Amino acid sequence: MSKSSRCRFARPIAFGCSTSKPGCFHFPPSPLKKADPGCANLVQNPSFEAGLAGWSATNVTITDSNLFEGTQEATLGPNVASIFQDIPLSGCCDPLFLSFNVFAVLDNINSGSLVVEILWLNSDRETIATGLRLFIPEGRINNSSRITYFAVTDRPPSGTTWARLQFSKGAGALPDPVKLDQIILARASTSNLVQNPGFELGLTSWTATTFVPDFDRPYEGAAQVHATDDGNLYQDIPINNLPAHTPLLLSFAASGGLTSLSVQVLWLNQAGSQIGPPGIDLFIPGDTFVAQNNNYLTYLDFTEPAPAGAVAARVLFTDTIEKQTDIFLDQVILTGAKSANLVQNPSFENGLTGWTAVNTTALFSDQAYEGNAVARVDTTGGLIFQDVLLPSAAGHCFLFNFGLRSSSIGVDLSGNTLAAVHWLDSAGREIGTGLSVVVPSTSLRAQWLVYTGITEPAPPGAAAARVKFTRSPGSPQVFVEIDKVVLGRLS
Ligand SMILES: [Ca+2]
Numbered sequence: 001m002s003k004s005s006r007c008r009f010a011r012p013i014a015f016g017c018s019t020s021k022p023g024c025f026h027f028p029p030s031p032l033k034k035a036d037p038g039c040a041n042l043v044q045n046p047s048f049e050a051g052l053a054g055w056s057a058t059n060v061t062i063t064d065s066n067l068f069e070g071t072q073e074a075t076l077g078p079n080v081a082s083i084f085q086d087i088p089l090s091g092c093c094d095p096l097f098l099s100f101n102v103f104a105v106l107d108n109i110n111s112g113s114l115v116v117e118i119l120w121l122n123s124d125r126e127t128i129a130t131g132l133r134l135f136i137p138e139g140r141i142n143n144s145s146r147i148t149y150f151a152v153t154d155r156p157p158s159g160t161t162w163a164r165l166q167f168s169k170g171a172g173a174l175p176d177p178v179k180l181d182q183i184i185l186a187r188a189s190t191s192n193l194v195q196n197p198g199f200e201l202g203l204t205s206w207t208a209t210t211f212v213p214d215f216d217r218p219y220e221g222a223a224q225v226h227a228t229d230d231g232n233l234y235q236d237i238p239i240n241n242l243p244a245h246t247p248l249l250l251s252f253a254a255s256g257g258l259t260s261l262s263v264q265v266l267w268l269n270q271a272g273s274q275i276g277p278p279g280i281d282l283f284i285p286g287d288t289f290v291a292q293n294n295n296y297l298t299y300l301d302f303t304e305p306a307p308a309g310a311v312a313a314r315v316l317f318t319d320t321i322e323k324q325t326d327i328f329l330d331q332v333i334l335t336g337a338k339s340a341n342l343v344q345n346p347s348f349e350n351g352l353t354g355w356t357a358v359n360t361t362a363l364f365s366d367q368a369y370e371g372n373a374v375a376r377v378d379t380t381g382g383l384i385f386q387d388v389l390l391p392s393a394a395g396h397c398f399l400f401n402f403g404l405r406s407s408s409i410g411v412d413l414s415g416n417t418l419a420a421v422h423w424l425d426s427a428g429r430e431i432g433t434g435l436s437v438v439v440p441s442t443s444l445r446a447q448w449l450v451y452t453g454i455t456e457p458a459p460p461g462a463a464a465a466r467v468k469f470t471r472s473p474g475s476p477q478v479f480v481e482i483d484k485v486v487l488g489r490l491s
Pocket residue numbers: 047048049068069070071072073181182
């Protein structure tokens with residue numbers, strides 16, 4: 001047995017255990033260990049539903065107040081704290097896509113900073129390179145709204161057999177604990193194609209009117225961009241080194257006042273002219289940003305496959321100031337992907353077309369997560385689902401993403417919402433569950449929450465995915481809204 005294959009069965013439960021080989025931790029396979037993680041979520045116990053099993057943690061406890069997903073979450077701190085997990089990588093060297101959700105305890109006034117790292121390790125569990133180092137400045141994680149982060153690593157160097165995913169928290173103003181939940185790490189098709197994606201080099205590689213660099217508590221790093229007037233910001237990103245007709249994944253973070261934002265991915269030909277309709281065309285109303293209490297809201301979507309002749313993708317942000325306010329942007333991600341968003345009428349802009357609903361209506365909203373309409377589930381409970389055709393799905397994993405909020409403020413309860421992806425055979429019969437996301441009643445604060453998951457590989461015979469949301473009754477008058485449902489292939 002080779003060194004690397006022996007190490008791949010090790011578990012990073014604790015340091016200092018007996019080991020026959022320095023640096024290589026020999027533990028029996030844990031019940032949490034997946035046989036071959038493949039394209040699925042590579043993180044073991046990613047939502048802390050089994051406490052800290054699979055994680056190595058210092059000053060981290062498991063808590064259950066104001067949850068994001070499931071019944072438990074990790075709370076880092078007070079003061080400094082860290083948590084990490086070593087993840088075996090079967091087959092080198094795809095970049096990895098990362099997502100996680102952070103929040104502060106209710107009486108938190110200023111959390112410490114958070115550093116999120118992905119380190120590439122060799123078979124002896126020695127660090128050979130850094131794949132990602134994301135810095136979230138002190139005070140950005142607060143109790144006014146949750147943030148779902150997205151990031152993509154570099155391509156790991158050859159010899160990488162493990163990825164170490166690590167969160168380290170600095171001390172803030174007490175009480176300063178940071179809550180962490182719903183961690184996703186999955187294979188991506190490419191690393192981030194955007195140059196200077198987090199504006200750490202100001203406007204280098206970008207073309208901007210009115211947007212200027214800004215350094216006040218960004219989403220990540222030490223810089224963001226800021227506009228106080230109508231304007232736009234764009235970057236043209238070569239895609240002619242990708243296979244023809246490649247779809248792309250776009251993500252970004254935005255915050256601001258009463259300022260609406262249009263976000264497009266446009267296809268450019270060799271002459272630099274736009275061809276075909278936009279690959280992505282999103283609209284975020286100004287009132288939506290206001291409702292987030294000046295904290296960042298993140299987005300993720302897939303383009304249609306690039307049209308013939310496309311050599312570049314232009315990522316274009318256009319802001320419209322509705323009153324004398326402003327807008328901030330940070331962390332723009334564009335990677336190759338393997339499908340468009342497969343959901344029909346994903347943002348309810350065409351009412352409930354394509355969806356089957358009970359006690360759920362589509363309606364116009366000034367505070368839609370995206371566009372001008374949302375699906376609203378009644379206070380008595382209700383459901384909505386769509387069967388999404390999946391061409392050649394078997395063995396592939398799908399990224400699932402949606403925005404959800406309730407009208408609840410304070411202690412009013414919204415009921416539980418269960419979101420899931422079920423596999424269907426060609427006769428429309430359910431043949432398995434790909435993913436289940438539990439949105440607990442207590443997690444909702446009248447703001448948009450961004451949920452993301454990765455399904456398990458689709459089983460043989462899977463011809464469609466049933467994307468469904470089911471909500472139990474909450475307090476009278478408290479409804480739940482769902483918007484912009486995404487199901488597509490990262491890799
Ligand atoms: Ca959880």
